[in-house]
Amino acid sequence: MVSAYNYFELGSPKNPEAYRAGMGPYQVSDHQRLAFIGLVDQLSACCSCSVSEDWTRGRKTLLEAIRGLSEAAPGQPIDPLVCPARAVDPARISLPSEAGRSRPEELLSREYAEVLENYEKIELPMSSWPAAPVGSCHWVSPQDEEVLRSRLLESRMVDVVEASAVPRLHGRPLVAGLFTVAHKPASDRLIVDRRPANATERRLVWAKLPSGSQFGQVRLAPDQCLRGSGEDLQNFF
Numbered sequence: 359m360v361s362a363y364n365y366f367e368l369g370s371p372k373n374p375e376a377y378r379a380g381m382g383p384y385q386v387s388d389h390q391r392l393a394f395i396g397l398v399d400q401l402s403a404c405c406s407c408s409v410s411e412d413w414t415r416g417r418k419t420l421l422e423a424i425r426g427l428s429e430a431a432p433g434q435p436i437d438p439l440v441c442p443a444r445a446v447d448p449a450r451i452s453l454p455s456e457a458g459r460s461r462p463e464e465l466l467s468r469e470y471a472e473v474l475e476n477y478e479k480i481e482l483p484m485s486s487w488p489a490a491p492v493g494s495c496h497w498v499s500p501q502d503e504e505v506l507r508s509r510l511l512e513s514r515m516v517d518v519v520e521a522s523a524v525p526r527l528h529g530r531p532l533v534a535g536l537f538t539v540a541h542k543p544a545s546d547r548l549i550v551d552r553r554p555a556n557a558t559e560r561r562l563v564w565a566k567l568p569s570g571s572q573f574g575q576v577r578l579a580p581d582q583c584l585r586g587s588g589e590d591l592q593n594f595f
Contacts, residue, residue, distance in 0.1 A: 398424055404571055443537045444546060445497045448506045451538060451548045453513045470564060480559045487558050491527045494551040496535030506536070525555065532558060 401424050405417040463471035473479045498506055510516040524531045532554040538546035578584060 442539045443495060443497060443549075444539060445499065446502060446506060446536055446538050446548065447546065448502050448509055450544070450546045451506075451509075452541070452545045453509060453515060453548075455513065457514045459514070473562065480562070482558055482560055487527060491530050491532060492553045492557040494533070494535030494554050495537050496551070497537040525558065527554075527558070 401420060405420045405424070463474045466474070507516075511518070524533060526532060534554065535551040537549055537551065539549060541547040576584060
């Protein structure tokens with residue numbers, strides 16, 4: 359029995375200058391600029407606040423982030439290393455003492471549950487797999503790898519699997535990566551980069567849920583009511 363994390367590949371550039379040069383120049387296109395403008399307009403309307411309303415933390419944070427964006431002009435060069443990804447510091451990631459788990463197949467209809475219970479129904483035929491494995495960003499230093507794996511196992515965030523169960527492409531294991539993004543002054547949010555396996559699987563087109571912001575579009579008649587519940591748990595994402 360071995361942990362799948364043993365097969366993670368280090369994705370952090372050891373020589374940033376060489377890494378940047380190897381990626382070549384990148385410039386903003388007209389299509390990207392128009393898409394950016396359209397997205398900003400939509401988000402601004404979504405998070406705007408009327409006189410009779412109070413600010414919510416999420417809406418106010420989103421509006422401040424939008425206002426802080428600078429429009430990129432067509433032809434403007436972009437540094438490929440400008441991204442929010444950070445190296446994983448096991449001491450800074452927020453983990454529960456014991457992770458809650460759910461099994462969607464216990465709640466879905468039998469038709470949909472069978473798809474999740476039989477992986478071959480999700481997996482694409484190998485003829486449709488990419489010619490080379492899609493890379494993942496695994497930004498964990500070798501000295502932190504064991505500590506991180508231990509913390510994830512202790513909190514039941516991960517399971518140990520047989521090495522033979524890890525899918526491979528041209529002999530290379532299709533495994534996820536881990537990196538973090540800024541969250542709070544004393545903690546980072548851990549992100550799983552599952553692109554290698556995603557590239558070999560069918561998309562579950564029936565697994566679509568509306569955005570939470572769309573609740574604002576609900577209209578009720580005087581004799582109707584809408585009841586829901588939710589809690590902003592510290593480690594629930």
